[in-house]
Every structure is written in C-alpha cells, then in structure tokens.
Amino acid sequence: xxxxxxxxxxxxxxxxxxxxxxxxxxxxxxxxxxxxxxxxxxxxxxxxxxxxxxxxxxxxxxxxxxxxxxxxxxxxxxxxxxxxxxxxxxxxxxxxxxxxxxxxxxxxxxxxxxxxxxxxxxxxxxxxxxxxxxxxxxxxxxxxxxxxxxxxxxxxxxxxxxxxxxxxxxxxxxxxxxxxxxxxxxxxxx
Numbered sequence: 001x002x003x004x005x006x007x008x009x010x011x012x013x014x015x016x017x018x019x020x021x022x023x024x025x026x027x028x029x030x031x032x033x034x035x036x037x038x039x040x041x042x043x044x045x046x047x048x049x050x051x052x053x054x055x056x057x058x059x060x061x062x063x064x065x066x067x068x069x070x071x072x073x074x075x076x077x078x079x080x081x082x083x084x085x086x087x088x089x090x091x092x093x094x095x096x097x098x099x100x101x102x103x104x105x106x107x108x109x110x111x112x113x114x115x116x117x118x119x120x121x122x123x124x125x126x127x128x129x130x131x132x133x134x135x136x137x138x139x140x141x142x143x144x145x146x147x148x149x150x151x152x153x154x155x156x157x158x159x160x161x162x163x164x165x166x167x168x169x170x171x172x173x174x175x176x177x178x179x180x181x182x183x184x185x186x187x188x189x190x
Contacts, residue, residue, distance in 0.1 A: 078143040084163075085111040087184035088174050099125035106184065115140045115149065147176060163190045 037059065038047045048061040057068045089106040105119040117136040123129055138151045147161045159176040166173055166182055172190050173180045 078141040078146065078148060080111065080113040080140070081142045082111050084142060084147075084174065085109050086187055088181035089184050090179060090181050099123070105181070107181070109140055113139050113141065147174070165189045 035050055036047050037050050038045055046061060048059045050060070051058045059066045059068070087106060087108045089104060092101075092103045094101045101121070101123045103119075103121040105117070107115055107117040109115050115138060117134075119134040120131070121133075122131045136151050136153045138149055140150070141148050142161060145161055147159045149157045149159070151157055160178075162175040164173045164175055164180070165171065166180075170189050171182050172187050173182050175181070
C-alpha cells in the first residue's frame with residue numbers, strides 16, 4: 001500500500017492489489033493519459049493534471065494545486081497518539097420480518113496508552129432471543145498506518161489504520177482493518 005499525506009493532515013491510501021509494482025503501473029497509465037488523473041466521488045468526476053517529484057504528488061486543476069507527500073510505513077512499535085484518545089464505536093441495527101438484531105462495539109483509547117473494549121450483540125424474533133457480550137483491555141500504540149493492541153486475552157494484534165471523517169456528519173473515524181469506528185464524544189475532525 002502507498003500512503004500520501006496532505007499538509008493539512010489528510011491521508012490518502014492506495015491499495016496495491018497484490019501487484020509488486022502497482023505504483024509504477026499507475027504512473028505509466030497516468031503518463032499515457034497525458035499526466036492526468038480522473039477523480040470520481042459522490043459529487044461527480046474531475047480530471048486533474050499531476051506531477052510526481054520524488055515523494056511529492058502535485059494535483060493541479062481549475063481551483064489550484066494540491067501537494068501530497070508520501071508517508072513511509074513506520075516500522076517498530078509506534079507510540080501513543082494523543083489525538084486518537086477517546087471513545088470510538090461501531091453500531092449496526094437490522095430490523096427484518098418480526099425480528100431484529102443490534103450489534104455494537106466500542107473501545108476507549110486512553111492517553112496513558114491503555115485501552116478497554118466492549119461489544120454486545122442482541123437478536124430477537126417471535127420465538128425468543130439471544131444476547132452475547134465480549135470485553136477486553138490492554139495497552140495500545142499507533143503509527144501513521146497501524147494500530148497495535150496488546151490484548152490481555154488475545155496477545156498482540158496489529159490493525160491497519162486509516163483516519164477519516166464521516167462523509168455525512170464530518171465526525172472523525174478510526175478505520176481498523178476496513179471497519180469504521182466513529183467518535184462517541186465530540187472530537188475535532190481530522
């Protein structure tokens with residue numbers, strides 16, 4: 001995976017899709033298209049010119065230029081990142097034909113490097129219901145691209161980490177292995 005960081009702390013991640021030279025392939029295809037990239041989003045698509053100089057990618061369009069700098073994946077244990085401290089939750093509610101299922105998972109990253117985790121799942125239908133709960137605690141550290149949990153129950157677990165803002169509310173999210181956890185308390189956007 002490649003990571004690019006904008007000076008305002010926006011991180012863009014590009015998945016290599018199991019190719020050993022995906023970055024070079026991207027550059028070749030873009031050069032064949034006249035050094036242009038088409039960006040597609042909810043508001044539509046836009047084609048911008050690009051230039052790569054060392055670890056900097058400059059995108060230029062009608063509104064001006066944007067410079068993204070490559071972030072090297074950090075090796076080692078990382079550190080406690082104070083900006084990530086807080087409570088983060090994932091919630092799912094499904095109602096279907098006389099039944100329902102709710103699930104939630106929340107974890108609290110403390111600024112002292114400890115964490116707590118709690119999860120619950122409830123399922124109900126006309127014939128009964130079931131509830132399950134899980135809980136864990138331990139210590140945590142993070143790099144720009146990973147979050148490492150030293151769990152009391154499961155040992156060391158390394159998650160891929162992406163910091164994003166919710167597309168509708170703008171609330172900050174921690175995306176761990178592709179699963180988005182939204183801030184539980186008021187937290188400034190990334």
